[in-house]
Amino acid sequence: MSTSVAWEHELQSWLEPFLTHLHHPARRRMCPLYVAGLIGPGERKSLQPIAARVAPADYDQLHHFVAVGPWDEAPLDAELLAQANRLVGGLEAILVIDDTALLKKGTHSVGVASQYAGVVGKKANCQSLVSLTLAKDEVPVPIVLRLFLPDTWIRDPERLQHAGVPETFWVERSKPEIALEELQRVMQAGVSFGAVVTDAGYGISAPFRQSLSALGLLWAVGIPRIQKVYPADVRLGPAPHTRGGPRKTPIPDAEAVAAEAMLATSSWQRITWRRGTKGPLRAKFAAVRVRVADGPTVRLQGRTGQHLPGDEVWLVGEHRTSGERKYYLSNLPPDTSLKQLAALIKARWVCEQAHQQLKEELGLDHFEGRSWRGLHRHALLTLIAYLFLQHLRSRTATGGKKKGRRAPTTTDTAGHSAHAA
Incomplete structure (x- = not known):
């Protein structure tokens, strides 16, 4: 045969x-x-x-x-989750949340719009799919692909109806919101994994991070360099008296600073997180415990809308050999080593490999309907x-x-x- x-x-x-x-x-x-x-x-x-x-x-x-x-x-979706879990699920597995763009030339395909497409590194005419990928031992299995609808579509009911979008989805939903809904569906189906990993497109959302924690999940997410954080030992105390009387809301005894500033004086270590086809993969990393500035909003230093300290987490910085610098947050335990933090953060690459194979070899982006x-x-x-x-x-x-x-x-x-x- x-x-x-x-x-x-x-x-x-x-x-x-x-x-x-x-x-x-x-x-x-x-x-x-x-x-x-x-x-x-x-x-x-x-x-x-x-x-x-x-x-x-x-x-x-x-x-x-x-x-x-x-x-x-739905039954085929459920069977996909069950079989993927049997193949690569378990506490050693990770769940990578990301999105992938399907480039288009026309304007009629459902969800198509000018939006950021990672495949070209800029805005392009494309559809954008939120993806969830289960992976273990660097073996990825994508298990969810859900279309994101830009606001230009949400504001056009006639266009939505013509494309056959169910009315349930005629409401604005961000990519983090779609990802959280699908994540909960995956968990309810019994899919097992040890941690969630995602890039700054999702990690920038405080409600997204807080929802992951509320679900009892360990996570490592990318953030922008300007994400505000407090020192881990920040304390809340009474605010100074003002003409109108004492303020009821306690205020922090330290000021929140950008993630890059918090790590500026840290000790950076060269970490090898795995061996690639061209040799060991290395970069410099630093990590410090912080409290994220994503708590309740108050007025601080004369400015409104300032966030109080939230949960204590790891702030991790990466200096790549290319000169690029990246920043991350993770709620892994305080005794986690820098190498363990780096390994989890860098494990996200498997979803990019899977996206490429789905498109180039299985035709994910070839659908013409x-x-x-x-x-x-x-x-x-x-x-x-x-x-x-x-x-x-x-x-x-x-x-x-x-x-x-x-x-x-x-x-x-x-x-x-x-x-x-």
């Missing part, structure tokens, strides 16, 4: 737990075809090229299955395809029952397939 036939045959049996939730025979037949089309050879992974490769006579049925068919995605339902179904099926490939790699790495039969790697089985010729 050829390698290609081997993985296609195994895909059908591996998908059975998903297919049990698709009760219509046509859907049970279309799902494996679409997933195989995402995994298999071919430069484009949009509907028409997939149909041409895997089901030339069934384009209409494949289109109906992905774009308009009245089936519920314009609807909310079609985009999210395409994204879900792309996640299922990625999980299948990680399942094969994991079995090969641990010497599974089919030892000796080479499982397809991402580059073997996707757009740059060894079988494409």
Whole structure:
């Protein structure tokens, strides 16, 4: 049996737990075809090229299955979470929260707007998806992709209706709010992980950080260099008497300063957090215990809207060899070593690797439909395809029952397939 036939045959049996939730025979037949089309050879992974490769006579049925068919995605979502948890879940795992942009040329695709796209490092015409990635031992499994709707869409009900956006989502929701909702869904599904990691796009939000703590989670998040923090030993005391009488709100005995200023005189250590393909990955790190200025707002030093000290956490700085400087907050315990802090912070890179593979090799950004339902179904099926490939790699790495039969790697089985010729 050829390698290609081997993985296609195994895909059908591996998908059975998903297919049990698709009760219509046509859907049970279309799902494996679409997933195989995402995994298999071919430069484009949009509907028409997939149909041409895997089901030339069934384009209409494949289109109906992905774009308009009245089936519920929730059971497949739940199965994805359960299988991902079995593969890479556990207290040693991390959950990375991020977003990824799908570049577009037109203006009709749901959620498309001029907004920041990390893939090009600037604003671009794109869709933006909030992502959650479960990872363990540097093995990522993306488990959530949810579209963010910019305010230009939220203010246009006719546009929302035309794109088939459910009315539940016709309200403004920030990316941190979407991420928190999905995080709670993931936790309720029983997905297990030891810490949450994210960049400054989410870490800048005080309600987001506070919600993570309220959920009992350990976390490490990026922050801007100007994030205000207090010394860990700051104390609240009575304010000076004023003409109007004593103030009731206690005030801190130290002033909040920017994160970069707090670390300016710290001792920086060169830390190696892992070995990459080109050698050890190193940077200089420093850390100090602080209390974040995200408590209740008061009037301080004659200025209104100043924040009192919040929880005590780690403030971590990173000086990269490129000269770039980054700053982070983490609620890991006070006895955590600098190397442990650095390792958790830098573990976020696995989601960037996963995003790249989802797009370049499985066609996440190739979907040409314009609807909310079609985009999210395409994204879900792309996640299922990625999980299948990680399942094969994991079995090969641990010497599974089919030892000796080479499982397809991402580059073997996707757009740059060894079988494409």
